[in-house]
Amino acid sequence: MIYLDYQATTPLAPEARDAMLRWLDGPDGTGFGNPHSQHRMGRQAHAAIDLARDQVAALFPPGGKVVFTGGATEAINLAMRGCPGEGAMSVSAIEHSAVGDTAKAIGKCHELNVAADGQCNAKQDIPANTRLVAVMQVNNEIGVIQPTVEFHRKAKEAGALYLVDAVQAYGKMPVANADLIAVSAHKLHGPKGVGALWVRDGVELEPQQTGGGQEADIRSGTLSPALIAGFGAAASVAAERMDEDADHVAALWHKARDMFEGWELNGSADARYCGNLNLRKKGLDVARLMSDCRNIMFSAGSACASGSGRPSHVLKAIGLSDKQAKSSIRLGFGRYTSMEELEEAAQTLIHAAAQQG
Structure with missing residues (x-):
């Protein structure tokens, strides 16, 4: 199998796996301690979390604290639901559903429109009663990098907090400046x-x-030393390899773009993270393509929305018709994708698409 779905999830780094094993049971069977306990095993587990917190924090701007959560969806909900005030929330039309659906559930939601190149329109105004602005750094479906500097400034001018979903950017490029x-x-x-x-x-x-308030008194629950140690190790490796990884995905991107001649690119070709290639071909039956190419792991949209039968809200937001959106595929590649794998996958996909007529 060839894995090309890096936006959905990435292969576990060997360094992360090694870091996790110590805190599942450890070589002497004492690595399973509760990091909030005061005895020796608890203090050892807590020290592992402290180290990981520093490793994770190293990829963020200075002047803030890291609060560990069960994932980005929980982090986003904590930021949005925990944001003080009664004003509205302004969110871009291409946000992940963790942001978009949460804003709708909270109410008083103002949608920020997006240009055809996939960038949120930085010329539009933020309503005066806004308490939080949410514009992601890199879109998970089309890979377009957003004008976060401009929206951070607009949020400050409106007296609002600025939330950035940096899930697709963290560890791959410097993280945008924000409040959350x-x-x-x-x-x-x-x-x-x-x-x-x-x-x-x-x-x-x-x-x-409510609960123990283990994380800065704003997030309760026993932390997992194993998961957090793996997170820290992955962040540390990403920091060391950021330039190398960026050069690798850029080479893969240019190769893939050349091979998929005649396919239309969704989103900007310039303001983009190169590990994401979202393409469309007129008349393409994506479900058939996935069936014909079962050994290639790629996506017909974001993983969170797959199977819904609805056209991608991101592709619709940039002006694509339902037919164009449903004839689009997303290829995601990264650190562990070889050029040979990419070439083989591209050839297989192109050949299968051509057989559809």
């Missing part, structure tokens, strides 16, 4: 089930669950 930043470990070769919310110093959030 949500990330997930499994999108940078860490384990599933753990994420983080970075909170700028001075920003106060209201807890969304």
